[in-house]
Amino acid sequence: MxxxxxxxxxxxxxxxxxxxxxxxxxxxxxxxxxxxxxxxxxxxxxxxxxxxxxxxxxxxxxxxxxxxxxxxxxxxxxxxxxxxxxxxxxxxxxxxxxxxxxxxxxxxxxxxxxxxxxxxxxxxxxxxxxxxxxxxxxxxxxxxxxxxxxxxxxxxxxxxxxxxxxxxxxxxxxxxxxKLYNYAVEIVDGFPPIVNRIVAAGEKNDRIRIRRVDKSKFDAEAKLIMGILNDAWSDNWGFVPLTDGEIAHVGKKLKDIVFEDLIRVAEVDGEPVAFMIVLPNINEKLIEMDGSLFPFNWAKLLWWLRKPRSKRLRVPLMGVVKKLQNSRMASTLAFMMIEYIRRDGVARYGAEQGDIGWVLDDNQGMNAVAEAINATVNRVYQLYDKKL
Incomplete structure (x- = not known):
């Protein structure tokens, strides 16, 4: 410049x-x-x-x-x-x-x-x-x-x-x-033993069910997940509720890069209480395209989306309903969703690294989860203010 x-x-x-x-x-x-x-x-x-x-x-x-x-x-x-x-x-x-x-x-x-x-x-x-x-x-x-x-x-x-x-x-x-943190974590070899023990204990709990989303019911699943999000994040710094129109828009925008095995919903006693969204890193393809799908980039992108191979996967959003936050159950659900998606990400997408973020600098729960899986901060974003 x-x-x-x-x-x-x-x-x-x-x-x-x-x-x-x-x-x-x-x-x-x-x-x-x-x-x-x-x-x-x-x-x-x-x-x-x-x-x-x-x-x-x-x-x-x-x-x-x-x-x-x-x-x-x-x-x-x-x-x-x-x-x-x-x-x-x-x-x-x-x-x-x-x-x-x-x-x-x-x-x-x-x-x-x-x-x-x-x-x-x-x-x-x-x-x-x-x-x-x-x-x-x-x-x-x-x-x-x-x-x-x-x-x-x-x-x-x-x-x-x-x-x-x-x-x-x-x-x-x-x-x-x-400050907003983005964490990077190596995922090929799995997570530390303590995380594996938490996941194993959760698998023995009959109250818990971790399921994939059903893309044939995409609109309903998107509404369910964003409903949990609006509740889970409502006390967070900077929160602004997503409207029904925005939820529909986000669903439409992400539909082509949403894969059932990369998104999990956690249920406790049959009630959906948590979710985790992971996306393949389409930026690995976009960096070659200079912002345009023409003349042939659209075909390359469609071909990639049929069965994406992505070295890095990103977790843009996850959340647990407020009534369970800061509980042992919340941690169990988080680690179970992370581990299940890690397995599928490595086996089916060739993933080697996960990105988790943004995470608020004062979000103790998510920063503790990142620390437990040996994630390290690789990008930091700063918000500023000024009186007018």
């Missing part, structure tokens, strides 16, 4: 299709030289930004800005407000007066300064008194700025950014408010 001093920076709100195209395309131009950056599929980026395509806009609004210098686009940023987030308790990280920004890309610090100022001005104009970011766009999409772990490409649904951005953001007066 080399700054070209060709005149003053001007900020322009995205107003039409040409502006939106510049907004999307800029990320590919600025990051193309970074071997660890994985180009997202462009149609998914457009859907993220577009009301009617992204159900987040049913409870949120956003504005997008471009920075130009000498007729060139040199940066971008989004500013947005989630009305459901405004209704959450301030003690949980969101709350009244909190707006967000994200999707930052900039050629240099001067550009980043102008973009962040524009996002803050828009948020102030909407009555916000605090900025929390970066979020792209929802807390359920890609929260946080990568501050550790730049060396290797991220797995599916994890963000990546230039290491320069941290200093630029902190120079604007933003303070760290929350």
């Amino acid at each position: 080399t700054a070209q001093n060709e005149g003053p920076i001007t900020i322009h709100a995205v107003k039409d299709k040409a502006d939106k195209r510049e907004f999307v395309e800029l990320a590919y131009r600025l990051n193309r030289g970074d071997p660890a950056w994985v180009p997202p599929l462009k149609n998914e980026v457009y859907d993220l930004l577009t009301p009617g395509k992204n159900p987040w806009f049913e409870h949120g609004k956003a504005n997008y800005f471009l920075a130009r210098r000498g007729g060139r686009t040199v940066g971008r940023i989004s500013a947005h407000i989630d009305f459901l987030a405004l209704e959450q308790p301030a003690s949980q990280g969101m709350g009244p007066g909190t707006g967000n920004w994200g999707l930052l890309e900039a050629e240099d610090g001067e550009t980043a300064h102008a973009l962040i100022a524009a996002a803050e001005d828009w948020l102030r104009g909407q009555g916000m008194t605090r900025a929390l970011g970066p979020l792209s766009i929802s807390v359920w999409d890609e929260p946080g700025l990568l501050i550790e772990g730049f060396e290797t490409p991220p797995t599916i649904m994890l963000g990546h950014n230039s290491p320069l951005y941290r200093a630029w953001i902190e120079a604007e007066g933003y303070q760290p408010v929350k």
Whole structure:
């Protein structure tokens, strides 16, 4: 990212299709030289930004800005407000007066300064008194700025950014408010003996049933899992409930990369109380595609999805209902689901490593689970805030 001093920076709100195209395309131009950056599929980026395509806009609004210098686009940023987030308790990280920004890309610090100022001005104009970011766009999409772990490409649904951005953001007066960890764990040879003992004890408990999802009942299974998620995560920092529209959207988006043997639901006395979702790392294919399925990438991707081989698997979501959290039963269910999926991941997908995250830095339960299976932090994301 080399700054070209060709005149003053001007900020322009995205107003039409040409502006939106510049907004999307800029990320590919600025990051193309970074071997660890994985180009997202462009149609998914457009859907993220577009009301009617992204159900987040049913409870949120956003504005997008471009920075130009000498007729060139040199940066971008989004500013947005989630009305459901405004209704959450301030003690949980969101709350009244909190707006967000994200999707930052900039050629240099001067550009980043102008973009962040524009996002803050828009948020102030909407009555916000605090900025929390970066979020792209929802807390359920890609929260946080990568501050550790730049060396290797991220797995599916994890963000990546230039290491320069941290200093630029902190120079604007933003303070760290929350860290999110991603853990890596070697899975070929299994887990430590204590984990195996817990799993074996759980298998002897007639109250427990660990089952695969039934993809023939996909919509019902997605609704069940997201219902557990909304309960399990409701006290977490940054929580914003997923709406029925968002649950349906997530299900549709993930349906092609959901495999029955990589998702488990745990039942106790016949009641579904926990789940674990694992996804094959489609980024291993996307990194070759430069964001486009054409002309032949769609065929390559479809062929891979028929029977994916994935060295790394990612756990983006897991949860246990609140009434069981911090109990011995919760730990047993977690270790059983992890071990069952580990076995299938190694045997059927050629997996060698698992990624678990994001995990909040104060989530004692999940951090303890990660420690028990000898997982180590390989990526750290930082969320910042600032009074407006």
